[in-house]
Amino acid sequence: MAVQSWLDNVKSSKKTALIHDGKRKIHYLFSDGKEMAEEYDLKTDELIVRKWRHKSALGGQGQWQVEVGEALASPGTSLDSQGIKENCSNPVFSRKDTKTCFQWRIRNLPYPKDVFSVSVEPSERCIIIKTSNKKFYKKFSIADLDRSQLPLDSSALSFTHTNNTLIVSYKKPKQILTLEQELLKELKKLKGTGEGDVDCKTQ
Amino acid sequence: MATTKVPEVRDITRIERIGAHSHIRGLGLDDALEPRQVSQGMVGQLASRRAAGVILEMIKDGHIAGRAVLIAGQPGTGKTAIAMGIAQSLGTDTPFTALSGSEIFSLEMSKTEALSQAFRKAIGVRIKEETEIIEGEVVEIQIDRPATGTGAKVGKLTLKTTEMETIYDLGNKMIESLCKEKVQAGDVITIDKATGKISKLGRSFTRARDYDAMGAQTQFVQCPEGELQKRKEVVHTVSLHEIDVINSRTQGFLALFSGDTGEIKSEVREQINAKVCEWREEGKAEIIPGVLFIDEVHMLDMECFSFLNRALESDLSPVLIMATNRGITRIRGTNYQSPHGIPIDLLDRLLIIATSPYTEKETRQILKIRCEEEDVELSEEAHTVLTRIGMETSLRYAIQLISTAGLVCRKRKGTEVQVEDIKRVYSLFLDEARSSQYMKEYQDSFLFHETQTAKMDTS
Numbered sequence: 001m002a003v004q005s006w007l008d009n010v011k012s013s014k015k016t017a018l019i020h021d022g023k024r025k026i027h028y029l030f031s032d033g034k035e036m037a038e039e040y041d042l043k044t045d046e047l048i049v050r051k052w053r054h055k056s057a058l059g060g061q062g063q064w065q066v067e068v069g070e071a072l073a074s075p076g077t078s079l080d081s082q083g084i085k086e087n088c089s090n091p092v093f094s095r096k097d098t099k100t101c102f103q104w105r106i107r108n109l110p111y112p113k114d115v116f117s118v119s120v121e122p123s124e125r126c127i128i129i130k131t132s133n134k135k136f137y138k139k140f141s142i143a144d145l146d147r148s149q150l151p152l153d154s155s156a157l158s159f160t161h162t163n164n165t166l167i168v169s170y171k172k173p174k175q176i177l178t179l180e181q182e183l184l185k186e187l188k189k190l191k192g193t194g195e196g197d198v199d200c201k202t203q
Numbered sequence: 204m205a206t207t208k209v210p211e212v213r214d215i216t217r218i219e220r221i222g223a224h225s226h227i228r229g230l231g232l233d234d235a236l237e238p239r240q241v242s243q244g245m246v247g248q249l250a251s252r253r254a255a256g257v258i259l260e261m262i263k264d265g266h267i268a269g270r271a272v273l274i275a276g277q278p279g280t281g282k283t284a285i286a287m288g289i290a291q292s293l294g295t296d297t298p299f300t301a302l303s304g305s306e307i308f309s310l311e312m313s314k315t316e317a318l319s320q321a322f323r324k325a326i327g328v329r330i331k332e333e334t335e336i337i338e339g340e341v342v343e344i345q346i347d348r349p350a351t352g353t354g355a356k357v358g359k360l361t362l363k364t365t366e367m368e369t370i371y372d373l374g375n376k377m378i379e380s381l382c383k384e385k386v387q388a389g390d391v392i393t394i395d396k397a398t399g400k401i402s403k404l405g406r407s408f409t410r411a412r413d414y415d416a417m418g419a420q421t422q423f424v425q426c427p428e429g430e431l432q433k434r435k436e437v438v439h440t441v442s443l444h445e446i447d448v449i450n451s452r453t454q455g456f457l458a459l460f461s462g463d464t465g466e467i468k469s470e471v472r473e474q475i476n477a478k479v480c481e482w483r484e485e486g487k488a489e490i491i492p493g494v495l496f497i498d499e500v501h502m503l504d505m506e507c508f509s510f511l512n513r514a515l516e517s518d519l520s521p522v523l524i525m526a527t528n529r530g531i532t533r534i535r536g537t538n539y540q541s542p543h544g545i546p547i548d549l550l551d552r553l554l555i556i557a558t559s560p561y562t563e564k565e566t567r568q569i570l571k572i573r574c575e576e577e578d579v580e581l582s583e584e585a586h587t588v589l590t591r592i593g594m595e596t597s598l599r600y601a602i603q604l605i606s607t608a609g610l611v612c613r614k615r616k617g618t619e620v621q622v623e624d625i626k627r628v629y630s631l632f633l634d635e636a637r638s639s640q641y642m643k644e645y646q647d648s649f650l651f652h653e654t655q656t657a658k659m660d661t662s
Contacts, residue, residue, distance in 0.1 A: 056332070058446050083377035083399040084337070087359065087370040130366065137366035139430055 002149035003175045010183060017190040023048065026187060039069070045184055047097050067143050070094045091136050100177075101169040102142055109136060113161040118168055120154040127157065129168065144176055223283075223602075226576040230288040232256045244572055245288055247565035248281050254556045255285050259292055262494060262522050269520040271511075273500070273550070275527055275543055276558030279598040282526040285558070286496045289524065298442055298493030298521075300325040304502030315510045316466050322514055323443040323472075325521035327491035328479055331436050335396040337371075338433060339364050340407045340426045341388050346378055362392075364427045377401075391424050395437070440491065443519070446475050476519055493521050500525035501544035504536035508549050515552060525553075566593045566601070573602050579609035580619045588625050596634040604628050 014029040019042065028036040039049040049069035054062045071094070092107045106129070109116075117130045126141040145152060156171040172180075231242030236256040238249045245252060251274070258272055274282045290299040300321055307317035339362030346358040358373030360381070373381070377399060384401050386392055389410035393402050405422035451467045482488035497503070503511075514520055532544040541547060561569065567590040574581050581589065585608075593601030608624040617624070633641065642649075 056449075058330070058332070058441065058449050083374040084360075084394060084396065085372045085374070087372050090369050134363075134366055135368050137364070137430055 002147075003179055006147045007179060007182060011186060015187075015190060017187065024187065026190070037064070040184075040187070046099065066094075068095045068097060093138060093140075098169075101171055102144065103170075104140070104168045106136070106138070106166045106168075108164060109161070109166050110164045111135065116159065116161065116166055118157060118159045120152050120157055122152050122154075125152060127152075127168070127170070129166070142170065145173075148175060148179065150175060221577055224287045226572050227284050227287045227291060229292045230256055230259065230285070236260070241568055241572075243288070243291075245281075245284065246568040246572065247561055248285065248558055251276075251281075251285060251556045251558045252288070254554075255289055258522070258524075258554070258556075259289055262289075262293065262297065262492070269515040269517065269523075271515055271523040271525065271549075271553045273525045273527065273543065273545070273553040273555045274558065275555055277560055278528045280558040280560055282528065282558055283498060285556070286498070286524055286526060289494065290496070293494065296327075296440060297491055298325050298327040298440070299496065300493065300521075301496040301498065304497055304499040307503070307507065312466065314504075314507055318507060318510055318514070319472075320444055320447075320467070321495055321497075322520060323447060325493040325495040326443045326519055327440045327493055328443060328446065328482075328488050329438055329440045329491055330482065330488040331438050333434050334398075334437050336433055336435050336437075337362065337394045337396060337431055338392075338404075338427045339369075339431045340391045341386060342368065343388055344381065344386060346373075346382075362431055364429060364431055366429060367431060369431050391427065396432075442493075443475065443479070446479070447472060450475060479519075490519070492519075494524055495521045496524045496526070498526050499528075501527045501529045501532065502535065505534055505546070506536065508534070508546050512549055512552070561598060563590060563594055566590050566598060569598065570601060570605065573605055577606050577609065579605050579612075581605075582619045582621050584622050585620050585625050588622050592625070592629065592634075596636060600634040603632070607632065 009030065010028065012031070013036075016027045018025045018027075022042050024040040024042055026038045026040075028038070030036070033055050035053040037049070037051050037053075038047065040046065041048055047068055050067045051064045051069070052067060053064050056062050089108060091109050093104065094107075095102065095104050097103055111131065111133060115131050115133055117132070119128050119130075120126075121128055121139075124139075125146060126139050129136065129138045131137065142152070150173055153173070156173070157168070158170075159166060159168045161167070226244040229243035229245070230252050231239050231245035232252065233239060236253060238245075238252040238256070240247070240249070255274075258270075261270065274285055276282055286301070290301070293299055302321055307314050307321070309317060312320075342361040342363050344358070344360050346356055348356050355375055356378050358378040358381070360371045360373055362369055362371065377394075380399065380401050384392075384403055386401065386403065389407050391404040391407050393404060394400070405424035407426050408423050409426065411423055447467045451471045479488060479490065483490055511523070515523065527543045527545070529544045531540055531542050533539070534541050534544050534546055539546075542550065545553075567586065570586065570589055570593060571581075574586075589601050589604060589608075592604065604625060607628045608620045611627050612618075612620045612624045615624075
């Protein structure tokens with residue numbers, strides 16, 4: 001039910017598509033003023049970037065919040081203008097999905113594998129990563145499942161640790177897989193304007 | 204140890220400057236709104252201070268919009284001081300916007316736009332917003348200053364919770380505010396990521412030692428749990444003008460050309476008024492009407508006055524306080540004469556507070572307060588002489604003599620200003636009356652002198 005409502009929501013949003021740099025880029029504008037931008041690989045149809053922008057309470061333009069992909073440091077956010085910034089030696093958290101899994105990578109974690117424990121907290125609808133040496137802790141939710149109001153399942157969760165990187169995977173449920181396929185079909189129907197600058201009507 | 208040295212360096216360079224009204228700390232009223240003879244930097248003017256106190260209560264209640272008050276009186280009778288006193292007693296939460304009547308005349312903006320902006324700056328909206336904060340216990344704070352002495356400082360801050368630990372790079376501003384707050388390892392602090400505001404919550408329990416010397420106000424708190432960065436709802440006050448600016452900024456590259464403010468379309472304002480009223484009804488926001496103070500209000504012209512008439516009728520209008528030192532004079536932009544240079548129809552809407560010239564005793568008291576403020580010691584005789592000067596010339600001139608006499612006294616290595624010092628500066632600097640006298644005697648030898656038109660024209 002909820003899966004359908006999210007799909008309808010996406011379908012009814014105003015979309016602008018653009019093919020550039022081997023990527024299909026889509027900008028969505030929802031009826032409540034939220035904006036979403038996605039980038040798909042043209043060849044593999046994998047999701048590379050998904051980010052959100054909300055209007056702030058006072059009506060100002062917010063910053064892009066990255067859901068999938070790596071957050072790029074936007075220009076003009078130097079250390080002096082911001083005042084405080086995480087050091088580059090800290091763990092870096094990013095999400096990068098595969099066809100069948102939601103996957104999160106946390107780089108810069110030079111600890112052995114047995115330090116980590118990853119668990120699902122179904123009541124709070126989030127996944128918690130803990131470390132026994134108290135160096136890293138992260139609580140995050142899976143936005144895709146929240147949007148479709150699907151339950152979290154601890155058996156779908158797994159994690160590995162290689163090259164100072166912790167990789168957490170969560171198998172996509174069937175509903176999500178069908179949803180994504182349907183969405184992709186919809187996107188391919190969109191007439192992607194070719195290379196070069198285009199007016200983004202939805203922005 | 205570098206961390207403890209830095210604040211000392213800063214404290215030396217930061218000396219507060221003394222302004223003409225920096226001795227004013229409030230209206231000097233007691234709880235029953237009765238004025239005390241000398242209190243909070245205010246002296247005399249009992250009736251007008253009492254009246255200002257009543258106005259203050261009205262503003263604090265916040266129910267009545269669009270009232271206007273005029274403070275009228277001779278020059279140097281404390282009009283601006285009373286307005287400052289109101290501002291000080293209102294506290295930081297109520298918006299107080301002060302401008303001078305001549306400030307609105309700009310080539311980039313129409314007069315009415317400047318006035319509307321001033322009006323909207325004086326209305327605050329208290330609203331909840333979600334911001335990102337960092338909350339944790341300080342493990343280590345490290346600030347390196349470059350060996351050459353100049354250039355940017357580099358800082359690192361390690362924060363932890365019960366579950367995790369993160370190192371942050373610090374910008375220059377953040378380093379300064381951390382030093383000002385005297386943040387040390389073991390403190391539990393929060394940093395508002397958007398504004399960079401730091402607040403100390405207390406010391407961590409794990410750092411408590413029996414032999415540590417600490418003030419009575421030191422609080423011990425638990426080390427925070429969970430993630431370091433959290434989203435939290437905070438309440439803050441913004442002015443209507445700020446909301447206007449946020450919403451009027453043209454998107455995209457056009458913002459580069461339109462600049463920060465410029466003219467704000469009336470449609471945008473109407474939209475925002477509607478939105479704010481909606482928020483208020485939903486309980487999301489609270490409107491705090493503030494105070495707009497226009498000094499030298501006789502400098503406004505006829506168009507401005509008619510705009511004020513209209514603007515005061517809006518329900519989103521602040522309490523307007525105006526001050527003037529003019530008597531019956533020409534209204535700017537017309538050929539009509541009117542009391543205070545303000546049209547009769549606007550005067551009719553005003554509550555008028557009059558200030559009267561100070562008595563000798565009050566002048567003496569004010570001079571004493573200013574001496575304390577400017578850190579000048581005055582001998583008893585010098586004080587009497589200065590009071591005489593204040594009575595015969597003007598209070599402002601006498602106040603000017605305080606710091607100059609103080610300087611002369613210091614040059615002769617004295618500790619207390621004597622009558623000679625006052626005499627010395629009195630002969631060095633002319634007051635208005637003596638200067639006019641001098642002009643009359645020697646005007647023939649000045650350039651472009653005009654003997655006939657001695658009257659000053661203000662418009």
